[in-house]
Structure formats: structure tokens, C-alpha cells
Amino acid sequence: MMMMGKTWAEMGSSIAGLMFVLATLQQFFPHQLRTTLQEFLLAKLQQLSFVQKWSDRMVSFFSPHICITFPEFCGYQYNEAFTAIETYLSFKSSSKAKQLKASLVKDFKSLVLVVDENDIADEFNGFKLWWTLSVPKTQAVYNEEMSYYKLTFHRHQREIITKQYLNYVLEEAKEIQARNSQRKLYTNNPSGSWNGYKRRYMWSHIVFEHPATFQTLAMDPKKKEEIINDLIAFSKGKEYYAKIGKAWKRGYLLYGPPGTGKSTMIAAMANLLNYDVYDLELTTIRDNTELRRLLMETSRKSIIVLEDIDCSLDLTGRRKKMKEKMEDKETDPTKAGLTENEETSKVTLSGLLNFIDGIWSACGSERVIVFTTNHKEKLDPALIRRGRMDMHIEMSYCKFEAFKVLAKNYLDVESHNLFGKIKGLLEESNMVPADVAENLMSKSDIKDVESCLENLVQSLERDIKQKAKLKSEKNVFRPRHKFSYWVKFRNKIPTSSRMSTV
Numbered sequence: 001m002m003m004m005g006k007t008w009a010e011m012g013s014s015i016a017g018l019m020f021v022l023a024t025l026q027q028f029f030p031h032q033l034r035t036t037l038q039e040f041l042l043a044k045l046q047q048l049s050f051v052q053k054w055s056d057r058m059v060s061f062f063s064p065h066i067c068i069t070f071p072e073f074c075g076y077q078y079n080e081a082f083t084a085i086e087t088y089l090s091f092k093s094s095s096k097a098k099q100l101k102a103s104l105v106k107d108f109k110s111l112v113l114v115v116d117e118n119d120i121a122d123e124f125n126g127f128k129l130w131w132t133l134s135v136p137k138t139q140a141v142y143n144e145e146m147s148y149y150k151l152t153f154h155r156h157q158r159e160i161i162t163k164q165y166l167n168y169v170l171e172e173a174k175e176i177q178a179r180n181s182q183r184k185l186y187t188n189n190p191s192g193s194w195n196g197y198k199r200r201y202m203w204s205h206i207v208f209e210h211p212a213t214f215q216t217l218a219m220d221p222k223k224k225e226e227i228i229n230d231l232i233a234f235s236k237g238k239e240y241y242a243k244i245g246k247a248w249k250r251g252y253l254l255y256g257p258p259g260t261g262k263s264t265m266i267a268a269m270a271n272l273l274n275y276d277v278y279d280l281e282l283t284t285i286r287d288n289t290e291l292r293r294l295l296m297e298t299s300r301k302s303i304i305v306l307e308d309i310d311c312s313l314d315l316t317g318r319r320k321k322m323k324e325k326m327e328d329k330e331t332d333p334t335k336a337g338l339t340e341n342e343e344t345s346k347v348t349l350s351g352l353l354n355f356i357d358g359i360w361s362a363c364g365s366e367r368v369i370v371f372t373t374n375h376k377e378k379l380d381p382a383l384i385r386r387g388r389m390d391m392h393i394e395m396s397y398c399k400f401e402a403f404k405v406l407a408k409n410y411l412d413v414e415s416h417n418l419f420g421k422i423k424g425l426l427e428e429s430n431m432v433p434a435d436v437a438e439n440l441m442s443k444s445d446i447k448d449v450e451s452c453l454e455n456l457v458q459s460l461e462r463d464i465k466q467k468a469k470l471k472s473e474k475n476v477f478r479p480r481h482k483f484s485y486w487v488k489f490r491n492k493i494p495t496s497s498r499m500s501t502v
């Protein structure tokens with residue numbers, strides 16, 4: 001093998017040498033001589049490449065080993081086999097490895113050691129095999145090179161490795177992932193920051209640790225049950241979606257005033273389904289192509305969230321407004337108050353529609369898409385029609401059933417003599433769960449149920465008074481414009497009774 005390596009190295013340098021001579025010839029020799037010499041050298045070069053190609057084939061023919069590679073990406077899509085192998089190797093071989101990395105999982109309860117080596121040996125049914133991790137050395141712009149795992153084994157074990165060992169690795173990885181399940185919260189990097197790096201940097205992530213569950217979510221219990229059932233049916237619906245010929249994904253539109261629990265609901269969904277969350281910031285995305293690439297790089301079993309969709313992108317009026325702004329400021333984006341990304345973002349409504357249910361959206365499955373908005377009426381109907389956003393969920397003001405959940409969460413009480421009064425006040429007021437929760441939070445370490453509930457009663461009473469005051473102010477006739485009011489008023493007075501000047 002050593003000899004073979006030496007021969008290859010020599011052959012490689014001969015080829016490089018010939019290439020150099022060819023390049024030099026072009027500069028210094030007369031045309032006639034140059035052509036003859038060039039033809040001669042090219043023929044030599046072809047002979048050498050031919051020999052090298054055949055020597056490669058001979059080596060692979062006589063080598064007793066077979067290699068399988070598992071790249072990090074297949075096209076634009078993340079290769080989940082890569083992650084599975086990474087998980088398997090990290091946890092399996094940590095007892096033998098000499099270099100380890102430590103990290104904490106599950107609320108600092110346990111320390112996990114993972115392998116930090118590029119060559120790992122493994123054994124299966126008494127056979128030896130080797131894994132090698134290859135990582136690109138450069139981070140060039142649009143680097144097509146990517147990380148991959150290479151598995152090498154003896155050709156006699158081909159059947160057992162391809163049919164049994166690889167399945168075993170995937171199953172083990174699943175189990176390890178379930179045991180140490182750490183869900184992730186991803187956010188897309190602004191175009192500018194990922195442009196110069198490898199594709200893997202399109203999303204950044206942290207461990208997702210939001211504690212909200214449907215149990216702690218304050219809302220009408222019937223509505224809550226309906227949503228839970230819908231989510232569970234979706235997560236078990238692989239065969240159903242295949243049977244009806246629909247991509248396995250579902251859209252939810254959460255709408256309602258601020259503080260009604262839309263973000264809390266998303267966290268509860270993720271915790272119920274055990275999915276990762278991708279928080280997509282539309283305003284930093286350059287164009288529809290980038291949007292599609294982001295989608296391609298999400299994993300299955302995930303919730304893709306577009307919060308405050310009406311604010312993130314005014315899909316109809318925004319570009320016009322920007323154009324006006326730019327014209328005002330003589331094409332200087334900074335003077336126009338636009339960020340660099342705003343200036344260049346070209347995500348369109350059709351791009352977004354394609355993202356949700358275009359042909360690309362079917363690549364990768366078991367995905368939930370959630371839009372949130374405070375103003376449903378502002379959204380383009382095409383964006384939220386049934387089929388795209390399958391379920392429209394109104395998150396509303398806190399009523400008694402929702403209050404009971406908050407009282408249980410915050411004060412550990414299920415009944416109290418103030419509950420009756422609170423029920424009545426909640427019916428009359430428009431207080432959002434966030435404000436109710438704020439009142440129920442103890443200001444000291446000791447949970448004083450009585451004073452928390454009293455606080456809430458007072459707040460509700462204030463809220464109702466304010467509501468009544470606003471209503472009465474609205475009812476008073478108020479001209480929109482003082483001048484027009486007086487013109488209107490004057491016109492109502494008969495001409496005869498108006499003062500006239502002679």
C-alpha cells in the first residue's frame with residue numbers, strides 16, 4: 001500500500017509538471033514549434049491520466065474493503081442519516097474514545113459525553129468496521145464541499161452491513177435521541193450573515209426549553225380539546241395523508257389581540273408533538289429562492305412559525321411604500337430609514353404561497369406551519385384560505401374557564417369565594433390572559449391567594465370603568481374636523497337667520 005501511495009504521488013507530480021511546461025510553452029516558443037511540442041506533451045499527459053485511472057480501478061478491484069458515504073446534505077435537503085450516524089457514534093463509542101466533548105442536557109440534570117474524534121471503529125456481530133468523518137477545510141463563498149461520514153468494511157460483510165448494521169444504527173440513534181431528547185428552537189440568519197458561509201449556517205439554534213403545555217394554557221376547554229385532537233390526528237396521519245394524496249403538513253392560523261397566548265400556544269404545540277420549532281423572520285430573507293432553501297433545510301417533525309405575519313411583510317403594499325420612501329430620499333436606503341435587508345428583500349406573496357403549499361413544500365414531511373397575527377382582516381385571503389391554513393384559531397379575552405386554569409397554575413386554587421364575583425367581572429371586561437396572569441402573580445415569596453384575587457378584582461373593575469368611559473366618549477358627537485363641523489353646522493341654519501353684512 002505504501003508503494004502504491006508513492007507511485008500515485010509521483011504520477012500526480014508528473015502530471016502537474018507537464019501542465020506547467022504546457023503553460024510555459026504558450027508564452028515563449030514560436031507558434032509552429034509550440035504546436036508540435038504541445039501535441040507531444042498532451043499525448044504524454046493523456047497516457048499518464050489513463051494509467052492513473054486504471055491503477056485506481058485496479059486498487060479498488062483488489063482492495064478487500066467497501067466504502068459508503070453519508071453526506072450532510074442531499075441536494076438542498078439535510079440528510080437525516082448524517083444526524084443519526086452522528087448521534088449513534090457519539091453516544092456508542094464514548095466509552096472507548098480518547099477525546100470527548102461534554103454537554104448538559106435536560107435542565108442541567110445530566111452531563112453527556114460525546115466523541116470528538118474523526119475516526120471511530122465499531123463492531124457488529126464480531127465484525128470490525130470503521131467510520132471516518134470528513135469536514136471541509138475552507139468556508140469559501142458557496143462552498144459545495146460538505147461534511148460526510150464514510151463507512152468502511154470488508155467486502156465479505158456487504159450483506160450484513162447494508163441489511164442489518166445500518167438499520168441497527170438508525171434504530172439505536174432514534175432511541176438515543178428519544179432518551180436525550182433536546183428539542184431545538186431555530187431562527188434564520190439574516191441573508192448578509194450566511195451568504196459567505198456554508199449552507200449549514202442558514203439556521204442557528206438553541207435548545208428549546210419553553211415550559212408551556214396545553215394543561216397550562218388558559219382557554220376554553222372545548223376549543224383546547226379540539227386543537228389537541230387535531231394535532232394528535234395529524235401526527236398519526238402518515239398513512240391517511242398518503243392515501244388521500246396530500247403532503248403530510250398542516251397549517252394553523254392563530255389570531256387575536258396581544259397577550260392572548262398565541263406564542264404560548266405554539267410552545268404548547270411543540271411540547272405536545274415533540275417537534276422542533278423554526279422561527280422564520282421573513283423581513284431578513286432576501287428573495288423567494290432563499291425562502292425555498294430555508295424550507296428545504298428544515299427537518300421533519302417541526303413547526304415552522306411566522307409570527308405577526310401582517311407586520312413582517314406587507315405583501316401587497318410594502319414594495320410600493322418602499323419605492324415611495326426611496327424616491328423621497330433619492331435612492332439612499334439609510335436615509336429612507338430602511339435596513340439593508342429591507343432594501344433587498346424580494347419575498348413575494350406568491351413566494352410565500354409556494355413556501356406553504358407549492359411543489360417544494362411537499363419535500364420533507366410531518367411539518368406544521370403556524371401563522372400568528374393581531375389583525376386577521378389585514379391578511380391576504382389567499383394566504384389563509386382553508387387548505388393552506390387548515391385551522392383558524394381565535395385567541396381571545398380571558399373568560400371564566402380560562403381564568404380557572406390561570407388560578408390553578410399561579411395560585412394552586414380551584415375554588416374560592418371570590419370566584420363568583422370574578423366570573424361576573426370577566427364577562428363584562430376585555431382583559432387578556434397576560435394581564436390576568438400578571439395580577440395573579442405574587443409580589444412576594446409567600447403565595448397570598450386572597451390578596452392576589454383582590455388585586456384582580458380591582459383591576460377588572462378599573463378595566464370595566466375605563467371601557468364604559470371610552471364608550472360614552474365615543475357616543476358624544478365629535479366632529480372629525482373642527483372646520484368641517486362648523487361648515488356643516490352653519491349650512492343647517494336657514495340663510496335668512498344668518499348674519500349678513502351689507
Ligand SMILES: Nc1ncnc2c1ncn2[C@@H]1O[C@H](COP(=O)(O)OP(=O)(O)OP(=O)(O)O)[C@@H](O)[C@H]1O
Pocket residue numbers: 216217218219257258259260261262263264265374395433434435437
Ligand atoms: N392563554 C394563555 N394561557 C396561559 N398564559 C398566557 C396566555 N396568554 C398569555 N399568557 C401569559 O402572557 C404572556 C404573554 O403571552 P403570549 O406572548 O403568548 O401572547 P401573544 O398573544 O403571543 O402576544 P403577542 O401578540 O404580543 O405576541 C405569556 O408569557 C404567558 O405567561
